[in-house]
Amino acid sequence: MELNLNDLTKKFGPVTAVNHFSGKMTHGIYGLLGVNGAGKTTLMRMLCTLLEPDFGKITLDGEDIFQMGGSYRKILGYLPQDFGYYPDFTVKDYLMYIGALKGLRPAVAKKRVGILMEKTGLTKVSGKKMKKLSGGMKRRAGIAQAMLNDPKILVLDEPTAGLDPNERIRFRNLISELAAERVVLLSTHIVSDVEYIANEIWLMKDGGIVLEGTVRQLLMSMPETVWTCFADPAMVPMLVHKYKVSNIKSEPDQVELKIISQAKPVEDAVPVQASLEDVFLYYFDEKAGDGSGLL
Numbered sequence: 001m002e003l004n005l006n007d008l009t010k011k012f013g014p015v016t017a018v019n020h021f022s023g024k025m026t027h028g029i030y031g032l033l034g035v036n037g038a039g040k041t042t043l044m045r046m047l048c049t050l051l052e053p054d055f056g057k058i059t060l061d062g063e064d065i066f067q068m069g070g071s072y073r074k075i076l077g078y079l080p081q082d083f084g085y086y087p088d089f090t091v092k093d094y095l096m097y098i099g100a101l102k103g104l105r106p107a108v109a110k111k112r113v114g115i116l117m118e119k120t121g122l123t124k125v126s127g128k129k130m131k132k133l134s135g136g137m138k139r140r141a142g143i144a145q146a147m148l149n150d151p152k153i154l155v156l157d158e159p160t161a162g163l164d165p166n167e168r169i170r171f172r173n174l175i176s177e178l179a180a181e182r183v184v185l186l187s188t189h190i191v192s193d194v195e196y197i198a199n200e201i202w203l204m205k206d207g208g209i210v211l212e213g214t215v216r217q218l219l220m221s222m223p224e225t226v227w228t229c230f231a232d233p234a235m236v237p238m239l240v241h242k243y244k245v246s247n248i249k250s251e252p253d254q255v256e257l258k259i260i261s262q263a264k265p266v267e268d269a270v271p272v273q274a275s276l277e278d279v280f281l282y283y284f285d286e287k288a289g290d291g292s293g294l295l
C-alpha cells in the first residue's frame with residue numbers, strides 16, 4: 001500500500017493551514033509532531049476526505065482518494081481530537097451504534113465489538129455509560145470505534161491528549177500493537193508519544209514538513225551540539241537569553257543546564273548525546289526565528 005500526499009495546500013481565508021505538504025506512507029506508524037496550529041488536524045481531515053485540499057492530491061496506490069469515495073472510507077479509521085460520543089449510551093451500545101453507522105452487519109459488528117473491547121481493555125466497563133468513563137477509557141472507546149471496520153489506514157489526532165503518564169504509556173503500547181499490517185498516522189505535540197513507537201517522524205511547522213525521518217535520522221540531523229554544564233543560579237537568565245536551553249535542573253547551590261549550541265557555551269560544558277526533545281526544541285523554539293531552524 002502506498003499513500004501519497006502530494007503538494008497539499010489548504011487555506012482558511014488569510015490563514016494557510018497546510019502549505020505545499022508532501023509525504024509518503026507505506027507501512028507502520030508515522031508520527032506527525034508539531035506545535036499547536038502547525039496544521040496537523042487540517043492535514044488529517046484531508047486524509048480522511050473530510051476536507052478537500054485547495055491544491056495538491058492524495059492518492060492510494062495511484063488512485064485519487066476523493067474519487068474512490070466509499071471504497072476508501074471502508075478501509076479508513078479515524079479518531080478525531082474531540083470525538084463525539086453519546087453520553088448516555090453504554091460502551092457496548094455506543095460501539096454497536098457506530099458499527100451500524102459504518103455499515104457493518106449486526107453479527108459482524110457484535111463480533112468486532114467483542115474483540116475490540118477485549119483488545120482495548122474495555123470489556124470490564126462494557127455496561128458503563130460513556131459519560132462515566134475516565135479520560136483514558138473514553139480514548140480507548142475512541143480508538144475501538146476507529147478500529148471497528150478493521151481499517152488498513154488509521155488516523156489518530158492527538159490520541160493521548162489529557163491522559164496521565166501511565167495511561168499514555170499503555171495507550172502508546174496499544175497503538176503499537178494495532179499498527180501491525182496497517183498504516184497509522186498519529187499527531188501529537190508530545191515528543192515521547194512518538195519517540196519510541198513511530199517508524200518515521202514528520203516534524204510539521206507552519207503547514208509544511210521541516211524534517212522527516214527515523215528517530216535516528218532526526219538525531220543525526222541536529223546541526224548543533226548539545227551540552228550539559230553547571231552554572232551559578234545568577235548566570236541562568238543570561239544563559240537562557242543567549243542560548244537554546246532544553247533543560248534546567250536546580251541543585252542546592254548550582255543549576256544544571258542542557259544547552260544547544262554550536263560553540264561551547266561555558267568553560268566546563270560537556271557534549272552529550274542529543275535527544276528527540278532537543279531536536280524538537282531546536283526546530284520549534286521561538287529563537288529559531290526565521291523558521292529555518294537556524295540560529
Ligand SMILES: Nc1ncnc2c1ncn2[C@@H]1O[C@H](COP(=O)(O)OP(=O)(O)OP(=O)(O)O)[C@@H](O)[C@H]1O
Pocket residue numbers: 012015016017034035036037038039040041042043081189
Ligand atoms: N475551519 C477553520 N477555519 C479557520 N481557520 C482554521 C480552521 N481550521 C484550522 N484553522 C487554522 O489553521 C491553522 C492550523 O490549524 P490546525 O487545527 O490544523 O493545527 P493543529 O496543528 O492541528 O493545531 P492543534 O495542535 O492546536 O490542534 C491554525 O491557524 C487554525 O487556526
